[in-house]
Amino acid sequence: MSLHKKARVALVGLAVGAMTLSACSAGSLGSSSGSSGASANTTITYLVANEDTAVKTATAQLAAFNALNQGVTVKLDTRAAGTDGDNAVKTKLATGDMAEVFNYNSGSLMAALDPAKNLVPLTGESYMSTFADSFKTAVTYKGQIYGIPVGSATGGGILYNKAVFSKLGLSVPKTWADFMANNAKIKAAGKIVVGVDATYAPNEFLAADGKTVEGMDVDLFNAVAQKFGVTVDWVPANFDSIILGVDSGKYDIGVSSFTINAKRKQQVNMVSYFNAGTQWAVLKGNPKKVDPANACGLNIGVQKATVQIDDLTARSKKCTDAGKKPITQIVEQAQAKVTADLVSGKADAMLADSPVGLYAVKQTAGQLEALGQVYDAAPYGYVIPKSETDFAQAVVDALKALDSSGDYKKALSTWGNDTGAISNFAVNP
Numbered sequence: 208m209s210l211h212k213k214a215r216v217a218l219v220g221l222a223v224g225a226m227t228l229s230a231c232s233a234g235s236l237g238s239s240s241g242s243s244g245a246s247a248n249t250t251i252t253y254l255v256a257n258e259d260t261a262v263k264t265a266t267a268q269l270a271a272f273n274a275l276n277q278g279v280t281v282k283l284d285t286r287a288a289g290t291d292g293d294n295a296v297k298t299k300l301a302t303g304d305m306a307e308v309f310n311y312n313s314g315s316l317m318a319a320l321d322p323a324k325n326l327v328p329l330t331g332e333s334y335m336s337t338f339a340d341s342f343k344t345a346v347t348y349k350g351q352i353y354g355i356p357v358g359s360a361t362g363g364g365i366l367y368n369k370a371v372f373s374k375l376g377l378s379v380p381k382t383w384a385d386f387m388a389n390n391a392k393i394k395a396a397g398k399i400v401v402g403v404d405a406t407y408a409p410n411e412f413l414a415a416d417g418k419t420v421e422g423m424d425v426d427l428f429n430a431v432a433q434k435f436g437v438t439v440d441w442v443p444a445n446f447d448s449i450i451l452g453v454d455s456g457k458y459d460i461g462v463s464s465f466t467i468n469a470k471r472k473q474q475v476n477m478v479s480y481f482n483a484g485t486q487w488a489v490l491k492g493n494p495k496k497v498d499p500a501n502a503c504g505l506n507i508g509v510q511k512a513t514v515q516i517d518d519l520t521a522r523s524k525k526c527t528d529a530g531k532k533p534i535t536q537i538v539e540q541a542q543a544k545v546t547a548d549l550v551s552g553k554a555d556a557m558l559a560d561s562p563v564g565l566y567a568v569k570q571t572a573g574q575l576e577a578l579g580q581v582y583d584a585a586p587y588g589y590v591i592p593k594s595e596t597d598f599a600q601a602v603v604d605a606l607k608a609l610d611s612s613g614d615y616k617k618a619l620s621t622w623g624n625d626t627g628a629i630s631n632f633a634v635n636p
Contacts, residue, residue, distance in 0.1 A: 250280045254299075254306035256292050257285035261310065268357070281308070300325045313345035313354060322353040329353060371435060373597045374459065398438045401428065402458035402590075404446035406541035407510075409566040409622040410464045413443070423562070423622040427480065428462045428589070430614050434605035445540060447512035450474055453590050460602075461590030464560055466514045468585070472635050476599040477588030479636045480606055481619070482627045484584035485515055486564030488549065488575050489556045497556040499579050504532035508545040508554035511538050515558045518583070542567075550574050562624045586629060586636060599634045606632040 253269060255261045262285060269281045284306055286295045293316070299305040300320060311317060320326065328351035329335065335343065335352060346354035365386075367379055372389075375396055380386040403420055405413045411422040420441040432439045444452060449461040453475055467477045487499050497505060503526035509515045516536070523534040537554045539545045546567045548554040558564065561581040568575045591599045609615040610630060619625045 248278055248280075250282060251308060252282050252284050252306035254284045254286055254296075254309035256288040256310065258288050261288075264357075265310070296320070310357070311354075313342075317346060317354065318348050322348040323351065326353045329355065368435065369597045369601065371437075373595055396437070398440050399432055399435070399459045400440045400442060400457075402444045402449040402452045402461045402463070403441050404449065404463045404541075405441075405443040406543050407446075407464055407560075407563055408543070408570070409624070410560075410562060411462070412543075423481075423619060423624050424462050424464060426621060427609075427615065427618040428460075430609050430618060431602060431605045434608060435601070446510065450590055453592055456592075463590075464563070465588050465590055466560070466585050467588040467636065468514065471588070471590070475593055476591040476596060477635055478591060478599050478602045478606070479586035479588050479629060479631070479633050481587040481624070482584055482629050483560045483562055483587055484581035485518060485558055486561040486581050487556055487558045487578040488564050488568055489578045490549065490552070491574055491576050493576070493578060495555045497578060499556075499558075502526075502534050502556065503529075504534070505555040506535045506537055506553070508537045508539065508548045508557035510542045510545050510559065511540050513559070514583075514585075515560075518558065546571070546575075562622075562627060566623075596634065603632045603634055 253265060255265045262283070265283055269283055273280055286292045296305070296309065296311060297320065305325075311320070322328075330350075330352045334355070338356065342356055343352055346352055371393060372378070375392055377389050377392060380389055403411050403424070405411050405420045407422075409422050410424045411420060413419065414421045420443060425439075425441065429439055442458065444458075446463060449458065449463055450465075450471065452458045453461045461475075464483070465471065465477065466483070467479060471477060487497070489495065489497050495505065499522075502522060507519055509519055516538070519534055519536050523536075527533050537545075537548055539548065542559060542563060545554070545557050545559065549557045550571060556578065557567075559567070561584075565577060568577050589599075589602060591602065606615065609618075610632070616625055616628050619628055
């Protein structure tokens with residue numbers, strides 16, 4: 208609060224109540240520490256913004272002051288807040304209609320009031336020694352101090368995204384030059400490079416242009432990236448090369464329907480985001496009479512490096528242990544080729560992740576059908592370098608935010624996969 212010249216005598220007693228306040232904000236309230244110079248039954252006015260907090264604070268201050276200072280009464284008056292209030296203060300000063308005491312901002316805004324002309328200097332008051340130098344600087348104009356602190360403080364700050372800083376090797380800046388250098392690096396990065404096997408419809412596959420990667424995983428992770436304020440560079444790759452690419456730094460993250468398992472978690476961090484199992488598929492009507500529980504001697508299609516390889520290997524071992532023929536795995540690099548092998552009759556059956564197997568059945572217009580129920584359900588996980596746990600946790604937080612907003616399930620339902628939704632997103636579950 209700044210002090211109007213005509214209120215100099217009345218303000219002598221006002222500081223008795225105000226000095227009990229903590230010196231923490233840019234406003235001020237008060238005068239000298241005694242009541243010398245005050246006349247009997249003196250009334251002055253205290254002007255504050257008509258905001259609830261300001262009025263309640265001032266009311267409590269004045270009640271305490273009036274109780275302690277007989278012969279001096281302070282009345283409360285209010286003005287508009289914001290720009291209208293600022294204009295009101297300047298008008299009142301210019302016309303001589305300003306209250307004896309008023310609440311205002313420090314720094315350049317106070318300086319704009321021409322304190323040397325309109326306000327009472329408080330530089331020599333004894334209580335000035337109790338205030339922080341940083342505050343006194345903010346209410347000093349041409350070598351004189353014109354205000355004391357009152358009320359609560361507000362402040363601004365810059366929040367740093369730990370995941371982004373970790374990813375780019377940045378540290379919290381200590382100088383303006385460091386701050387601007389960090390900004391330049393973040394702007395230059397501006398994207399997350401994702402390794403993806405774009406042959407696994409409907410989760411990730413190439414659009415009709417043969418270049419654009421689309422699918423459920425793409426829609427969902429693009430939404431995650433938006434939470435970081437960056438774009439995604441989708442880089443098609445062979446499925447079995449993606450984890451190595453993430454580990455080597457070629458990709459920032461791998462998004463390609465990776466089932467979370469113990470072996471993969473030894474190599475990288477994995478963030479769960481979807482639940483899928485294994486689905487078998489055969490030609491319409493199952494002409495080969497395939498039984499997943501007894502597929503000995505059959506040719507079964509499967510994509511390279513998937514968990515279904517392990518599934519078939521275990522089933523084949525049971526066959527040979529029982530003296531039966533092994534299962535012949537027809538392993539292809541791309542899931543689209545696995546599906547084509549089944550349609551052509553090269554394979555007797557195929558197995559794949561449930562959303563992929565069911566999508567293949569749908570896309571072949573009645574040539575294939577699902578066989579049996581989905582089994583061995585397990586979460587998919589984003590593949591993130593082992594050293595970047597903070598980034599992994601930030602991805603979890605982004606998924607939780609998308610779940611709360613409804614955007615998570617929206618991305619899944621677009622591709623008919625909402626039954627695989629989860630809510631327990633986690634790092635290395």
